[in-house]
Amino acid sequence: MLKLIDRLPLTGLVVFAAIVALAPFVPEPHLIEKLRMLSQGHLTKPIDIFDLFWHSWPFAIVGLKLWRIRRTGKY
Numbered sequence: 001m002l003k004l005i006d007r008l009p010l011t012g013l014v015v016f017a018a019i020v021a022l023a024p025f026v027p028e029p030h031l032i033e034k035l036r037m038l039s040q041g042h043l044t045k046p047i048d049i050f051d052l053f054w055h056s057w058p059f060a061i062v063g064l065k066l067w068r069i070r071r072t073g074k075y
Helices: 002-007 010-022 030-040 046-072
Strands: none
Touching: 002 046, 010 046, 030 046
């Protein structure tokens, strides 16, 4: 799996993560809404927890890609 991460372009991952994090753009991005709900203690419904996971997982992939770049020295 790490070899797959190594082959993915960083720029494409960052763009994808930003689009998924900000979708839907109107009236408020889901990730911002879910993080606000989490900080206020209102994130209790399973669909909201799934939404938080769904809109934030691309950032985990970007973080893993950055870690691999730093560890292997290969961009």
